[in-house]
Amino acid sequence: MESVKEKILDNLYKQLKTKNHIIGVATGSGLTAKYAEQGGADFILALSSGRFRQMGVSSLAGFMPYANSNSVVMDFALKELLPVIKKIPTIFGLFATDPTINLEAYIKKIQDHGFAGINNYPTLGLIDGDFREALEEQGISYQREVEAIRIASQRGLFTVAFVFNESQAKAMLQAGADIICVHLGLTTGGILGAKQIQSLQSAKRIAIAIFSVCNQFNRPVIKMVYGGPVNKPIDVQFMYDGTDINGYIGGSVFERIPAEQLIMKITKSFKQTYDVKYEEFMQKIINGFSSKQDYIAFIKDYISTHYMEQITLNDLASILNLSRTYLSTLFKGEMGISFVNYLINFRLNRAIEIMYEKDLPFSTISEMVGYPNYTQFSKIFKKRYGLSPKQYKKQTLGQNKRT
Template identity: 35%
Template sequence: MSKRFTRTEILGRLKAQIEAKQSILVVGAGNGLVARCAEQAGADLVVVYNSGYFRLNGHPSMVGNLPVGDANEIMLRLGERAVIPATKDIPVVGGAYGVDPTRDMDRLLEQISGVGFSGIINFPTVGRIDGQYRKDLEAAGLGFCREADMVRRARDKDMFTMAYVYSPEDTRMMVEAGVDVIVGHCGLTAGGDVGSLNAMPLDNAVSTLKTLFEAAKSAREDIILLSHGGPISSPEDAEYVNFHTDAVGFVAASSVERIPIEETLKSACRSFKSIKVQR
């Protein structure tokens, strides 16, 4: 079982990768097998999302953004019982739903630390929502500022923090809250059986990320920047983004724990189905 890492230890590891010009890899793990394989393959961080639970049960990642189950409870249970016990020496980060009005946020953060997580990321996030619904959430006091406040409280507890962002305004809010890592989110990942059919072109993702990263760096120059989602679904895509933006790594969820599994599993089943029998 992996130990709980301090914020200083995690940042030291990540900065060492950056100085060595090695791309950072963060892997979403919906079960212990994915976490164990990710660690053995050299991933830098493992993240537990409620969407990982649904993803590895055959559903689209977007289910994690719908009112299906208790996002924070799923994350806590999945981390404590499945993912953290399967790891040895890698920090595990919990996807925390900071907008949840039914939980005391300080107590939730203490629970997250207590089960062995080394940090948090804001997931699910209202940053994913736009239009009138987003305006209504903000007006009801259930907006992105609650997620930024969660990050601020986590920093006060010296926890490592990451944040998904979709707009320059949300980016600056998170950087001002003291977040350690900004993850530019380009939408639902394309590819595989249940991936996005509406993902933006890769060069549009690059433009989007440049805008987000400029907002982050204008607020704090030393912020760590990563990419995720949309058309960025392969190592080649992530490398292209690294070369054309200030990204120093990639957050892989569907692109590691869903798409390759779909392809490999179907291939194995076809192979076994094709074996001959003695007549």
């Protein structure tokens, strides 16, 4: 007879064989879990940080002595998750370094209560510096999290291991982890700017390096990513492209959505679709560039969307994996104008359009087109048009009225 763990793995590998990706939802409430299950999530992680998110508190509260993390998870998961989640497994987020518990006894308790497995969260992997060293000197170390995964695996529980580097991945694999999930840090947000793209590229490199360790083992393991800059479906697609990553675990990206229908919709979107709001730029990066014109078109599109933000050729060169010198020469050769002058022209033309559209202070217009320093804006404007912005508007408005 198949064990619970074997059934879970059979279901997950069947999905992978049909080209589906695995989705895990880290939650702190029955509401989120219920609608995530209906939306197509493959498993639920019960985490103390999820509970704190439901209280309107930062996920980091799960690391603080405001409450006992394991008691928090046991309390809400028994009341809210296990009674309503029937079709997919619920995984217990175990704070393995809690010095007040006996790991073997507590993991048996978790199993006896009906949880399908464990995950090592909160994890010391998110702590570094002097505090991390002090904890490890007292025996409070990541190795205890590895030991928890080993005990749970031996007991036939399903195990999801958060790892932060290659050595931790190797240790978790040796302990019997069923899923190796590269934890990329607390989830970050923001619009798709140069820094966001660079963060995604860096995250992808980290994940590939860590998962290379998994490929050296002689048994199958499911590879997933969590957190960091990966917070939209198109980000997840970027991580999948050209890699053997099998899935994604999300916490904040699902937990922050308050309405039932939206929870269903966003869970489905991570399984099936992209966020069209910034899909275009990311899709170009995913697909690659086949000609010089593709690079130039990308830069022009990027400027037209992000002209109000700080833009440098260095950032764009990093995004496109080209040298700054080559990109500068390429742009000038194709456009007949330097990148800097093209950007200045675009911003000043947009500033002139705003002058006519709205009666705003010139300092506000300056900020709207990417110049937070009005003195710099005025100086550049006067050098280009021979008049200050105020003089230019007064003169050209007068000419327009006469015509």
